[in-house]
Amino acid sequence: MVNILRIVALAVCLGTAAQAQEKTLPSMWVGDLLIHAPVLRVTPAGAPVAGGYLAVENTGDTQEVLLSARADISPDVQLHEMVMSGDVMKMRAIDGGITVPAGETVRLMPGGYHLMLMKPSTALVAGETHDVSLEFLNAGSVTLPFTVAPLDVIRDLGKDAHGHGN
Amino acid sequence: MPTAMATSRAYLWVVWAVAIALAIGAGLGGRMFWEGRSDNGALGAAQLGGPFSLVTHTGAPITEADLLGSPSALFFGFTHCPEICPTTIFDINAWLEELGPQADSLKVYFVTIDPERDPPEVLGDYVTAQSDRVTGISGPPDAVRAMADIWRVYYKSQPLDDGDYTMDHTSLIYLLDDEGEYAELIRYGEPAESAVAKLSALLSN
Numbered sequence: 001m002v003n004i005l006r007i008v009a010l011a012v013c014l015g016t017a018a019q020a021q022e023k024t025l026p027s028m029w030v031g032d033l034l035i036h037a038p039v040l041r042v043t044p045a046g047a048p049v050a051g052g053y054l055a056v057e058n059t060g061d062t063q064e065v066l067l068s069a070r071a072d073i074s075p076d077v078q079l080h081e082m083v084m085s086g087d088v089m090k091m092r093a094i095d096g097g098i099t100v101p102a103g104e105t106v107r108l109m110p111g112g113y114h115l116m117l118m119k120p121s122t123a124l125v126a127g128e129t130h131d132v133s134l135e136f137l138n139a140g141s142v143t144l145p146f147t148v149a150p151l152d153v154i155r156d157l158g159k160d161a162h163g164h165g166n
Numbered sequence: 167m168p169t170a171m172a173t174s175r176a177y178l179w180v181v182w183a184v185a186i187a188l189a190i191g192a193g194l195g196g197r198m199f200w201e202g203r204s205d206n207g208a209l210g211a212a213q214l215g216g217p218f219s220l221v222t223h224t225g226a227p228i229t230e231a232d233l234l235g236s237p238s239a240l241f242f243g244f245t246h247c248p249e250i251c252p253t254t255i256f257d258i259n260a261w262l263e264e265l266g267p268q269a270d271s272l273k274v275y276f277v278t279i280d281p282e283r284d285p286p287e288v289l290g291d292y293v294t295a296q297s298d299r300v301t302g303i304s305g306p307p308d309a310v311r312a313m314a315d316i317w318r319v320y321y322k323s324q325p326l327d328d329g330d331y332t333m334d335h336t337s338l339i340y341l342l343d344d345e346g347e348y349a350e351l352i353r354y355g356e357p358a359e360s361a362v363a364k365l366s367a368l369l370s371n
Contacts, residue, residue, distance in 0.1 A: 044295030
C-alpha cells in the first residue's frame with residue numbers, strides 16, 4: 001500500500017512536467033525482487049555526473065546483491081555511498097555490490113547509496129526516461145526505464161520509503 | 167665520525183619530538199575549536215575568514231573586499247559531485263524563493279575545492295544551469311586551498327576505481343553579514359524552517 005501511494009505521488013508530481021510521457025512509475029519484478037521507483041535526478045547538460053535512485057525489495061528467502069549497473073547515456077555507472085563524517089561529506093565507491101537481505105528492502109536515495117552515472121551524454125529532463133541495466137548476483141540482469149525527476153520529488157519518495165509518513 | 171653520527175641522530179630525535187608536540191598541539195586546538203562550537207552552536211567568529219584572491223565563474227577577480235556591503239552565503243563543493251552539491255544549490259534556491267524579495271540582497275558563492283577540474287568556465291556552466299543566484303568561485307589550487315583554510319574547510323581527493331577521483335569536503339554553508347564577518351552556519355540536511363529562519367535573521371540585521 002505504501003508503495004502504491006508512493007508511485008501515485010510521483011506520478012502526480014511528474015504529471016506537471018510537460019515532457020511527462022508516463023503517468024505512473026510501475027514497480028517491476030526481477031525474479032524475487034521488486035524494483036520500486038527507479039529515478040534519475042534532473043541534471044543539466046554538460047554536468048560531469050548524475051545520480052540514480054531506486055528501492056529494491058527482496059521478497060525471496062535468499063540474500064541478493066546488486067553488483068553493477070550500466071546505462072546507454074553513461075560510459076560508466078558506479079555504485080556509490082555518501083556518508084557524513086561530522087560535517088564532512090565523504091563519497092565512496094562500493095566494493096562487492098549492495099546487499100539486499102531476504103525479506104528486506106534496500107533504498108538508494110539522496111544522502112546514501114546511489115548510482116553515479118559518469119559523464120552523462122545528455123541533459124536529464126524531468127519526465128523523460130532512460131534505460132538503466134541492473135546486474136544482480138542471483139536474479140541476473142534487468143533493463144528498466146528510469147524516470148527523470150527533480151530532487152524534491154525524489155526526496156518525497158525517500159520520506160515515504162522511511163515509511164510511517166516520515 | 168661516530169660522534170658526529172650520534173649527534174645527528176640526536177638532532178633527528180629532537181626534530182621528531184618537536185613535530186609530535188606540534189601535532190598534538192594542533193590536534194588539541196582543533197578539538198577545542200570543535201567543542202567550542204558544540205557549546206554555543208556556532209563557530210567561534212574570531213577564527214574564521216580573512217583575505218583571499220580568487221576569480222568568479224565569469225573570470226572576474228574576487229577578494230574578501232567583495233564580501234562587504236551585502237550579506238552572503240558561502241559554501242564549498244565541486245562539479246563532479248552528484249549528491250551534496252546539487253542538493254545544496256537546490257535547497258538554497260528553495261529557501262530564497264520562500265524568503266522572496268527580502269533575500270534579493272543576499273549574495274551566494276560556491277567555491278570549488280576541485281579547481282583542477284573546475285576552471286571558471288566549467289564551474290560557470292555548472293552553477294548557472296542550476297541557479298541564477300549562485301556565483302562560482304575558482305582559482306589556482308594553492309589560492310583555493312588558502313581560502314578553504316581560512317574558513318577551516320576540509321577537503322581531500324579520494325581515488326575511484328577507474329583512475330578518476332572524488333572529493334571529501336566540508337558541507338557547511340557559512341553565512342556572512344554585510345561586513346563580511348561570519349554570522350551563522352547552516353548544516354547539510356538542516357530543516358528548511360531552520361535554514362530560512364537563519365537567513366531571515368541575517369537579512370534583517
